[in-house]
Amino acid sequence: MKIGLYFGTFNPIHIGHLTIANHLAEHSDLDQVWFVVTPQSPFKTKSSLLDNHQRLEMVYRATKDYTKLRPSDIEFGLKQPNYTIDTLTYLGEKFPEHEFSLIMGEDNLKHFHKWKNYELILENYNIYVYPRLSDGKVNTKFNNHPKIFNISAPIMELSSTFIRQEIKAGRNVRPMLSDNVWHYIDEMNFYK
Ligand SMILES: Nc1ncnc2c1ncn2[C@@H]1O[C@H](COP(=O)(O)OP(=O)(O)OP(=O)(O)O)[C@@H](O)[C@H]1O
Ligand SMILES: O=C(O)c1ccc[n+]([C@@H]2O[C@H](COP(=O)([O-])O)[C@@H](O)[C@H]2O)c1
Secondary structure, eight states, rough: EEEEEEEEETOOHHHHEEEEEHHHHHSSOOOOEEEEEOOOOOOOOOTTTOOOOHHHHHHHHHHTTTTTTTOGGGGGGGGGSHHHHHHHHHHHHHHSSSSEEEEEEHHHTTTTTTTTTTTHHHHOOOOOEOOOOOOOOOOOGTTTTTTTOOOOOOOOOOOHHHHHHHHHHTTGGGGSSSSHHHHHHHHTTOOO
């Protein structure tokens, strides 16, 4: 099967993430999109980061009604911080029958030249990039790259940081989340 890997902290998963994953699943040759919940991203601090299993639970709840979208806890047992090349190597060994590619927002592509062994990632995997508003420019070495595919998905300007801030301020964030994720966050009193 062709699997698109959507790596993220998902603290929490929101409708921006879901819209992109669903768009890729419906408009590309990918059979499935896996949301890989990252315990510790190399470029992020741990502030207000929920436990891995709670973030995975939210991804599970958000995706359970979508046949092509799956949660993945593959990084939970790997060394932290989680470098994507290490996860890709591990996935290749564990699932030799699958063909993996990466999904990332344009914001992440702008920093991609700083990722561990990014050249190796580009040699071996296709990358689907979707538009996302952010400062800075994509490094020219990634222009017209044969392994990088730009996808014209809808732009949803929303972030987990904004949602966490809104909850802390006591404001309603319900439209930005899947309903069952909103219920879980509310019941558990997360981000208050
Ligand atoms: N609104 C959005 N539309 C499209 N892609 C998004 C959106 N929000 C996040 N992403 C992408 O999803 C992936 C994982 O995102 P992440 O979990 O870091 O979410 P985030 O909303 O950017 O989180 P935070 O605000 O905590 O940094 C990244 O590749 C990021 O670019
Ligand atoms: O491999 C790297 O060097 C690397 C550097 C930065 C980010 N990543 C991965 O990219 C994903 C999204 O990162 P972030 O910081 O936007 O949540 C997350 O799964 C990280 O582990 C990976």
